[in-house]
Amino acid sequence: MSVTSEVGEKLEALPEAAAIALRMKAEHYFDAIRAILDVFANKKSLDSIYVTSTIPSTSIINALDVLEIKLDHIWFVDCISQIMMSPAQKHGHSIYVESPTMLDNLMLKVEYLIRKTSDRKNLVIIDSINSLAIHNNTKILSEFLHILVNNLRAKEAYTIIFSMVEYETEDIRNMLNLVSDELVEVEGKA
Amino acid sequence: MAPREREQDEPPERDRCITGIDGLDNILNGGIPRGNTVLVTGSVGTGKTSLCLEFLVHGSMAGENSLYISATEATAKLLSNIIPYDFFDRKLVRDGRLVFIDLPVIYDKLGLEKLEFEFEEVNILITALANIVDELDIRRLCIDSITSVCYRLKTQENIRDFILKLGSMLSSRGCTSLLVSEISPAEERYSLYGVEEAIADGVIVTGNLERRGDLLRTLQVVKMRGTMHSRAKYVLDLTSVGVLLVPLLKGGSVAAPGG
Secondary structure, three states: OOOOOOOOOOOOOOOOOOEEEEOHHHHHHHHHHHHHHHHHHOOOOEEEEEEEEEOHHHHHHHHHHHHHOOOOOOEEEEEOOOOOOOOOOOOOEEEEOOOOOOHHHHHHHHHHHHHHHOOOOEEEEEHHHHHHHHHOOOHHHHHHHHHHHHHHHHHHEEEEEEEEEEHHHHHHHHHHHHHHOOOEOOOOOO | OOHHHHHHOOOOOEEEOOOHHHHHHHHHOOOOOOOOEEEEEEEOOOOOOHHHHHHHHHHHHHHOOOEEEEEEOOOOHHHHOOOOOOOOOOOHHOOOEEEEEEEHHHHHHHOOOOOOOOHHHHHHHHHHHHHHHHHOOOOEEEEEOOHHHHHHHHHHHHHHHHOOOOOHHHHHOOEEEEEEEEEEEEOOOOOOOOHHHHHOOOEEEEEEEEEEEEEEEEEEEEOOOOOOOOOOOEEEEEEOEEEEEOOOOOOOOOOEOOO
């Protein structure tokens, strides 16, 4: 089974508005994104809010373009482009947070997009807890995830938190256990 | 205590003026108690005017005639700089449900040319404002800013007298009002003269908070008579869907107070 099918099936088996920690190897990153945005979100008719602190949103948008995934119902909160001082063009589907340390503003941008896209239910993807952990201490990151996940749950939105197993620490594992309803492992078996 | 006795002991719940700003209504446990005079205080660029405008826009949309009195900025300029709210309809202005008046125009009409107001001028100004509120059936009012009026009052006694009379006049008409107060970032009190916050029914403080080099806009309700409310600090964002608020993350990492 492909990684895309595996992730798609595992997500579909989960309850509505679940908070999911998606643990994967870095090599499965783009397959997992495809499974979430193209398969899962489409099937459930969800508006996706993709929070990226790992790579700039333009890189993900380019990858989605190659994968022929339409952006109509996908929006980005990009908290890495500004800090990189990259002169990259701003994309109409991206809004920007100055730095991944501005977790409060990140919550505000998610809230803004939820209000702007109020027709459908939402799926919020946090990519990734590992990169957020580079810029934030465990205390504030746990507090952020706890508030965000509970807020999204109240709005009947799905939350998927990416975690790259290669970069996981014990603190990160504890955090994921604390805030998520389900831990989904991407096995990627042939 | 039996439930019936407890009901008799508790003061009746006051009617609320729902601000329409979800986060603020949650903080205030349902909105500002109707008729309260609330000081909105903070340094420049912290969102005071946006907060007030949204309060008035939501009021006018809900059928409550709303009045914005601008003391420092001409209405035309203010409207050109207003955030393009998704929910704002210029018809509200055309229909007279949302009214903008420049305070210098009121001064001119009243012949208040002196730079320093005495007791008599204060009374003339209050009477004029009362007439406007009555004529236009105003239910929500904002004066932006009260600091510029206080500049002309000079003494703490005159300021106290003005705000007491203004609050009493508006409250007796069921008009809920926001008075904007400008303070410098380093100020340790909530108003320039230290009088306004003591007399107002409520104090909402906006500010800037620097945390590890990031500058956050914050909001805190310090006082609000007539309701239980949160006194925690929140982070705010000014957006096209209105003012958004989330709790300020503490995380043990707040390095420098600033707002």
